[in-house]
Amino acid sequence: MSRWIRVQTSIFDHEVFAAEPFSEREAWLWLISKAAWKDTVHRIGASVMPVPAGSLFVTIREMQAAWKWTSTRRVHQFLELLSSQNMIETCSETGKTLVTVGNYSKYQNAETHSETPESAEAKQKRNTKDTSTPDTNTSSLRSDVCPEPEKSAPGSPTVIELPTVNGDMVLISLADVAEWSEAFPAVNVRQQLAAMRSWLNANPKNRKTSKGMKRFVVSWLTRDQDRGGGRQHPQAQAPPRPQSPSMQRHHDIHARLKRELYGEPDEQFAGQTVDLAAGDFRSH
Incomplete structure (x- = not known):
C-alpha cells in the first residue's frame, strides 16, 4: 500500500490558503474530510435523514462557495466525473445532495492504519475473522435507493x-x-x-x-x-331600527295626503315631466 499521512481537516479553513480557489484534488479531499466518519443523522427541515459513514448532505451552492469556484456548472461536471470513476455516488431527492465516498470504510477505518505494528499471528487471526464473517457494510457503501426520510415529530406536520x-x-x-x-x-x-x-x-x-x-x-x-390583512371583511350593516308607532302613523298620513293631492303614481306614464319649481303655473 502507498504511504499515507494524517492531515487535520481544519486545513481547508486555514487563513494562509483562504483566498485561493480549490483545485479538483483539493475539492475531492474536501468531500472526504466532510464525510461522516460513522453512521449519523442529518436534519433537513422537519425530517431527520440517516447518513451512513462516508456520506454527507450538501448543496451544489455550498460546494461552489467552499471551493471558491465561479459557477455551479463546474461543480456539477466535477461530481459527474467522480461518479463516472466510481469514486462517489450521489442522490438528490431530498432537497440536498447526498454524496457517498466510495471505499470510505476501507481507507478511513481507524483500524486499517494502526500506529502499533501487528504481530503476524494477530494479523492472521484478524484476516481469518474478516474472511469468515459476512461483510454487511460494502466498501463502496452503495445504495440502490435514497434513504427514506424519517417521519416528522408528532404534532408538527x-x-x-x-x-x-x-x-x-x-x-x-x-x-x-x-x-x-x-x-x-x-x-x-x-x-x-x-x-x-x-x-x-x-x-x-x-x-x-x-x-x-x-x-x-x-x-x-x-x-x-x-394593509389590513386578507382575512378582514367589511362589517355587515345593522338592520334599520323599527319605527315607533307615532312615526309610523306620521308616515302613513303623509303618504295618504300625497295620494290625495297627486293621485296614484302611473308607472306607464312616459310624457314630459313638468318642473314645478321652474315657474308659477297658478291661474291669475
Missing part, C-alpha cells in the same frame, strides 16, 4: 415547502402557522404562504437562504397585517 436560493426546501410546520396566526390575527397565514411560494417559484433570483426564509415570511406577513 408540514404545511408547505418554500424553495430557497440554494435549491433546498424550507419546511413550514403547523406549529409555525399557529404561531404566525396568533401574531398576525388579521392575516390568512395559509393563503399568504401559498402566495409566497408562487412568488418564490416565479422569482428564483430573489429567493432567500434557508436561514433567512422565516425572516422573509415574517416580513411578508407584517406588511399584509399593516
Whole structure:
C-alpha cells in the first residue's frame, strides 16, 4: 500500500490558503474530510435523514462557495466525473445532495492504519475473522435507493415547502402557522404562504437562504397585517331600527295626503315631466 499521512481537516479553513480557489484534488479531499466518519443523522427541515459513514448532505451552492469556484456548472461536471470513476455516488431527492465516498470504510477505518505494528499471528487471526464473517457494510457503501426520510415529530406536520436560493426546501410546520396566526390575527397565514411560494417559484433570483426564509415570511406577513390583512371583511350593516308607532302613523298620513293631492303614481306614464319649481303655473 502507498504511504499515507494524517492531515487535520481544519486545513481547508486555514487563513494562509483562504483566498485561493480549490483545485479538483483539493475539492475531492474536501468531500472526504466532510464525510461522516460513522453512521449519523442529518436534519433537513422537519425530517431527520440517516447518513451512513462516508456520506454527507450538501448543496451544489455550498460546494461552489467552499471551493471558491465561479459557477455551479463546474461543480456539477466535477461530481459527474467522480461518479463516472466510481469514486462517489450521489442522490438528490431530498432537497440536498447526498454524496457517498466510495471505499470510505476501507481507507478511513481507524483500524486499517494502526500506529502499533501487528504481530503476524494477530494479523492472521484478524484476516481469518474478516474472511469468515459476512461483510454487511460494502466498501463502496452503495445504495440502490435514497434513504427514506424519517417521519416528522408528532404534532408538527408540514404545511408547505418554500424553495430557497440554494435549491433546498424550507419546511413550514403547523406549529409555525399557529404561531404566525396568533401574531398576525388579521392575516390568512395559509393563503399568504401559498402566495409566497408562487412568488418564490416565479422569482428564483430573489429567493432567500434557508436561514433567512422565516425572516422573509415574517416580513411578508407584517406588511399584509399593516394593509389590513386578507382575512378582514367589511362589517355587515345593522338592520334599520323599527319605527315607533307615532312615526309610523306620521308616515302613513303623509303618504295618504300625497295620494290625495297627486293621485296614484302611473308607472306607464312616459310624457314630459313638468318642473314645478321652474315657474308659477297658478291661474291669475
